[in-house]
Amino acid sequence: MATGSSASEQRTVVVSRDVPARLVPDGTRITIHKNTFVNLRQALGGTYTVTVNGNMARIDGTDADAIGQTPLELDFDPPRADGQVREQDLQHALGTIFDPEIPVNIVDLGLVYGCDVIQRTADSGEKQNVVQVRMTLTAPNCGMGPVLVGDVEDRLAKVPNVDAVEVALIFDPPWSREMMTEEAQLELGLF
Numbered sequence: 555m556a557t558g559s560s561a562s563e564q565r566t567v568v569v570s571r572d573v574p575a576r577l578v579p580d581g582t583r584i585t586i587h588k589n590t591f592v593n594l595r596q597a598l599g600g601t602y603t604v605t606v607n608g609n610m611a612r613i614d615g616t617d618a619d620a621i622g623q624t625p626l627e628l629d630f631d632p633p634r635a636d637g638q639v640r641e642q643d644l645q646h647a648l649g650t651i652f653d654p655e656i657p658v659n660i661v662d663l664g665l666v667y668g669c670d671v672i673q674r675t676a677d678s679g680e681k682q683n684v685v686q687v688r689m690t691l692t693a694p695n696c697g698m699g700p701v702l703v704g705d706v707e708d709r710l711a712k713v714p715n716v717d718a719v720e721v722a723l724i725f726d727p728p729w730s731r732e733m734m735t736e737e738a739q740l741e742l743g744l745f
Contacts, residue, residue, distance in 0.1 A: 564593060564594060564595050565593070565594055566591055566592070566593050566594070567591075567592060567594050567621050567622050568589060568590070568591055568592075569586050569587065569588055569589065569590045569591075569592060569620050569621060570588065570619070570620050570621075570622070571588050571619075571620050572585050572586070572587050572588050572620075573585070573586050573613055573617045573620035573621070574586075574613075574614070574617065575604070575606075575611040575612060575613045575614075576611060576612050576700075576701055576704045577609055577610070577611050578603065578609075578610040578611060578612055578654075578698070578701055579697040579698050579699075579700065579701060580700050580701075581700030581701045581703065581704045583704070584611060586604075586606055586611065586613070586620075590606060590607075591606075592604040592605065592606045592611075592621065593605040593606075594621060595610070597623070598652060598654065598655075598657060599615075599651070599652020599653070599654075599657055599658075599659065600614075600615030600626045600650060600651075600652060601613065601614055601615050601652070601654075601705065602615070602618060602621060602623065604621065612654075612701055612705075614626075614705070614708055614709075615650075616628065616708075616709075616712070626650065628646070628647060628650065628709070628712050630643050630646070630713065630714050631643070631714075632714070633714035633715050634714070634715060637681075637683070637715055638671075638683070638715060639671045639683050639685065639713060639714070639715045639716055640713075640714070643713045643714060644669055644671075644685065644710065644713055645661070645669075647709045647710050647712065647713050648660060648661050648666055648669065648687075648706070648709070648710070649661050649662075650709060651702075651705045651706055651709055653665070653692065653698075653702065654698040654701055654702060655698065656692070656742070657741075658734070658738045658741060658742060660689065660702070660706070661735075662734060662735045662737060662738035663692070663729075663733070663734055663738055664729065664732075664733025664734050664735070664738075665689050665690055665691065665692070665729065665733075666687065666688075666689045667688040667689055667690060667724060668686075668687070668688040669685065669686070669687050669688075670685070670686050671683050671684070671685055671686075671716075672684050672686060674718075676717075682717035682718060683715050683716055683717050683718075684717060684718045684719070684720060685710050685713070685716050685718070685719045685720070686720045686721075686722070687706055687710070687719070687720070687721045687722065688722050688724055689703075689706065689721060689722070689723060689724070690723065690724055690725055690728070690729045691723065691725075691729065692729050693729075694725045694728070699723060703721045703723065706719070706721050707719045707721060731744060
């Protein structure tokens with residue numbers, strides 16, 4: 555997984571297929587179409603920041619092949635026959651999501667306060683597994699909040715037997731560096 559790209563490594567690439575992306579910082583979903591030129595600006599935590607048509611956008615690491623990079627593979631065991639969601643699959647997916655500006659995953663940063671699966675009945679009468687995530691940001695006014703929420707929604711939607719994802723941003727208690735794992739503090743030189 556890529557952890558960073560300096561300004562000297564920026565380069566222009568041609569998108570090889572239509573690829574979903576999110577505008578930075580508001581998180582609006584867009585499609586970057588095949589044969590579009592983009593400027594690859596940053597690779598951080600398995601996501602790629604590009605500029606396209608004067609806008610900055612993020613491409614998920616699972617779609618990295620569209621810009622000539624090695625895609626992030628999310629490996630899960632086969633879906634459970636009973637239709638249930640495995641807790642370890644949710645934790646694995648969350649552990650692949652990195653803060654947009656810090657090269658540490660959101661679990662080790664202490665941004666995830668809770669992750670639950672509830673069953674809800676759809677209008678069709680079918681039972682659905684809905685993952686509800688309670689999380690925070692390193693700062694309440696973080697402009698990348700919508701992008702990070704989109705990352706959580708997209709990655710958890712790839713977990714077997716997940717039908718929907720709901721993310722609630724909460725700021726009580728406020729995040730502090732003491733919420734980080736010791737490993738994350740060591741990685742960032744805070745220990």
